Amino acid sequence: MKFNNGYWLMRDGVQALFARDAYELHVDEQRKALSVLAPTSMIHERANTLNQPAFNVEITAPSEGVIRVRATHWRGGAQGIGFPLNEDESPRDYVSVSQHLNGDGEAGEQGATATLKSGALEATVTKGPWSLVFTADGTTLTKSEGKSLAHFSLTDLANVSAEPVGEFGVTPTGLAKDESKTFTSVQLALGVGESVYGLGERFGSFVKNGQSIDIWNEDGGTASEQGYKNIPFYMTSNGYGVLINDRGHVSFEIGTVNTEAVQCSVPGESIDFCIIYGPTPKQILDRYTKLVGRPANVPAWSYGLWLTTSFTTTYDEQTINSFIDGMADRGIPLSAFHYDCYWMREFHWTDFEWDRRYFGDIEATLRRLHTDKGLHLCAWINPYLGQNGTMFDEGRKLGYLVKNPDGTIWQTDNWQAGMALVDFTNPAAREWFKGKVKKLLAQGIDAIKTDFGERIPRDVVWFDDAPKLSMHNWYTELYNQTVFEAIEETYGQGNACLFARSATVGGQQYPVHWGGDCESTFNGMAQTLRAGLSLTSSGFGFWSHDIGGFEGAFPDPAVYKRWVAFGMLSSHSRLHGSTVYRVPWLFDEADEKNGVINAPGQTAVDVLRQFTLLKLSLMPYLYQQGLQPHLNGTPLMRSMFVEFPDDPACRALDKQYMLGPDLLVAPVFSYSGEVEYYLPRGSWQNWFTGEIVRSEHGVWRHEQHGFDSIPLWIRDGSVIVTNPEATSPEYDYAEDVQVRAFLDDVHEASATVTRLDGSTVEFRTRRTDDGVELTRSDTR
Structure with missing residues (x-):
């Protein structure tokens, strides 16, 4: 949602308040929390506190490597509802809070700092002009500084009419569509070349930089900016993820209203978000899914x-x-x-x-x-x-259907005639x-x-x-x-x-x-x-x-x-x-x-x-x-960036993927069978032909494939157990199998196979002068 008119101005009808001064810093040793009073102007003397709006900011650590920030303008105003979070129970030895005072008194003088540390992740607030910085192992991940923590009020403009832009969005006159008259927003800085990923199932560009994204589920097909699965979570190539903890409408401006930041906005008087440290994408997903729930196993x-x-x-x-x-x-x-x-x-x-x-x-x-x-x-x-089905009358009599404000049953003819909604x-x-x-x-x-x-x-x-x-x-x-x-x-x-x-x-x-x-x-x-x-x-x-x-x-x-x-x-x-x-x-x-x-x-x-x-x-x-x-939140199919985050060439690849850690797949998107794809550095073996490619820096390939072929490559150091005779997905995964080991630069590797009864078998391979030696060990 765009509240700004360029860098300097607000859109017509938008009134803005920005956190300007980290005026009071408080450390709660018992709760292991920080709190900050952040007025919207610099406070030079006590008289400056009169008629002065302020934000209350609370910083906590729900789990290791995760820091949660809740910033509120009016605590009695409209608040978003967050998602159920799996917060660690006390004691939490990985959390610590500290304060460095530059002078006497609770708040200290300009330059005083307060820090909350959760594992390797730290959040530091500095007394003075607004500054909340997230670091890990001495490196800055992201920060909220300057005019980055904001509250926006929308006012009706006389004698002005303008159509709203999309389902949501501030119009050129500054009006929102039937949603809220107030919004709270934070901008989190992006580094040079930092890429943003995630935000649910989105059919546009895989790298989200430059996009405006509304978290609002819609039945919009796959050829639009709408999505069926909108997730207010993103991760970046700088080693962290961000969850906006609000189950309503969340608006993201990713390097748009501010080319140097991701702006996250929600309706109401507060914003609640978590910074999740990795540093690798898999570690980010591990911590994120631990926080919001792991996927169940599938049959x-x-x-x-x-x-x-x-x-x-x-x-x-x-x-x-x-x-x-x-x-x-x-x-x-x-x-x-x-x-x-x-x-x-x-x-x-x-x-x-x-x-x-x-x-x-x-x-x-x-x-x-x-x-x-x-x-x-x-x-x-x-x-x-x-309404012609048996469940309609049954649900209506039992009071199980969603209602209108006047107490009648909400109904529509869009999809099924007179349909209602289960509550x-x-x-x-x-x-x-x-x-x-x-x-x-x-x-x-x-x-x-x-x-x-x-x-x-x-x-x-x-x-x-x-x-x-x-x-x-x-x-x-x-x-x-x-x-x-x-x-x-x-x-x-x-x-x-x-x-x-x-x-x-x-x-x-x-x-x-x-x-x-x-x-x-x-x-x-x-x-x-x-x-x-x-x-x-x-x-x-x-x-x-x-x-x-x-x-x-x-x-x-x-x-x-x-x-x-x-x-x-x-x-x-x-x-x-x-x-x-x-x-x-x-x-x-x-x-x-x-x-x-x-x-x-x-x-x-x-x-x-x-x-x-x-x-x-x-x-x-x-x-x-x-x-x-x-077990750890790592998806079965994953992007090249998730598997190879240190390879810059993998950051924008969206026409190929990894199936598990060992198989690279590059679908063919052409009538001719032509396909171009990238093999990261190291050794790779073609699944179908046995061809081996070695590269110190990664290599691009351009090929042509029949319908019975696809670029499918095995990563060096892989041990893949197969059963070429299988005609069902359910069988004993450790018996009558072939063990396919690709050991080029790697001399030893192993693979674990879990049977359907839960027992496991480990296949170990070692390259010798006579070939590859295979051993197995069973556990019951």
Whole structure:
């Protein structure tokens, strides 16, 4: 949100107060906290304190390497609601507070300092002109100095009319759109060349510098600045992360209103934020996810190939079996089948009632798919209740639906006729909804696709009296948490799996998330990857997307096949689209019937078979790496920057990624098969050809690939356990396996494999004059 008019002026209608003087510094040894009284003018004598606004700033340490700052203008005014934080219990030996006084008295003289230290991270306030500096190991990470801590008031201007800019934003006249008349803001300095990452699932540039970003969940597709998963957390190449602890609307101006800083603004009278030290991206994510919650482990079967009905209007058991059997006949192993929207009757979404016109004995059908086909099953839901469905009247009578200020039920015709919204702030409503989910699970469903959750109205009343704007982003957290708990309570920890579209801070605890309604184009594929890398840079351990793209009646076969290779080398892999089923034989088998012959191994069926079997063979590696998000917050898929933060060339790379620590993947985004990508310094071995590339400084490569190939490279020092005969994601990951070791500059390396029963096997490799020596040790 832009309050400024250039560097010197405010926009019309904006009145600003800035913290100018760190006037009083107080150290609380018992609480291990600092407090600062920061007036908006320099105080030279006591008379200057009259008619003088001031900020109260409190600095604490919720956990090691994390410092929390809460700055307030009026403590009795509107305050944002923060996220649940996992603060360490006392004693906290890693926290210390100290004060250096330059003179007599509690506050000291100009130049006196007060410091709070949390592990290696320090926050220091200096008495005098406003200065709050964050350092680690003697290096400045970021700071708030000068006109950086601010309070803005918006005033109505007479005889001026201007349309608001976007959903939020200050207009050229300084007016905000129905949100608040006051805002609190902080600017955190950026260093020269410092890059910013994260802020949730964002489809634009991976490096966020120069962008204006509003944390406000929207169903905006993947080709806009809006996002389904908005996370007010970013990290930078300077070794720290920032969480704005506010579950409402947060506005970020990243090197825009001030090219030397990130401006973070929230409605109301206070701002609450955490500085999270790394210094590496993985260490930042470790501390961040410890603070806001680790991703849960996901079941092994979820890594296999998912096939859906797509967003089609007519399907029944015969149609479904034709697709499932068609995949089996073509040697393409399926792990999961998903029923999308139309398993429920039209105008009835969501009422959890199968459309008996097409699914008569659904329990028997689901049993057959489980036992005869060996599939896991997923069903689509959303939290909106069409008034023609049975749940609408039930929820209305029980008082479980969101209401208007006048006490009537909030309804809309946007999506389902007369639909209402479940009020998840009501514990009884949550249990009611959870019971519906459990009934569906009892029929034979294993996972739930929790679609939507973004279209949350502003002017409604919540059961728990939550401020109206605080629920827009937070709603999805309660929705997904409710459904995830229902699955976990049914199947146990480690066996729960969502396919969720919307999220906020905390949503990473309920995997898996997918990237929404992407375009069926190469651009759609590229923006999908950018979004996934941004999301996994925001604390999310797992991520998926619609292979082939969602939008578009019939994706180009080339797009489909290139997307297959990318999708099967992603965390989770799902074939899904809009009006056309995404089974591979629909794409280019027709060409062959018309005399357009694909080269051997190049049809969509061939490509999907090859890359599905490749992923299944990698399950010992993928399952092991998939345990890391729960242990330390490191995502399964991660950007090149997260894995190679010290390589400047990796900072802006957004068309390639690391799958775990050892495999580099560079999807192909062109009809010609041309691809350009970067191998960081060291030694790399090509997965398919065995080619070895050695470079002291990193190397760019330009190649051309058929549909059956993709740049896939093994990092030096890697030991990757595979089973090339695997036709399922669930098997013994330590038996009948091949151990693939790449030892070039590295002489010894090892890999741990965790079996599905929790036991582990360590494979150790050592290079000798006779080759590579392999040993293994089992633990039970």
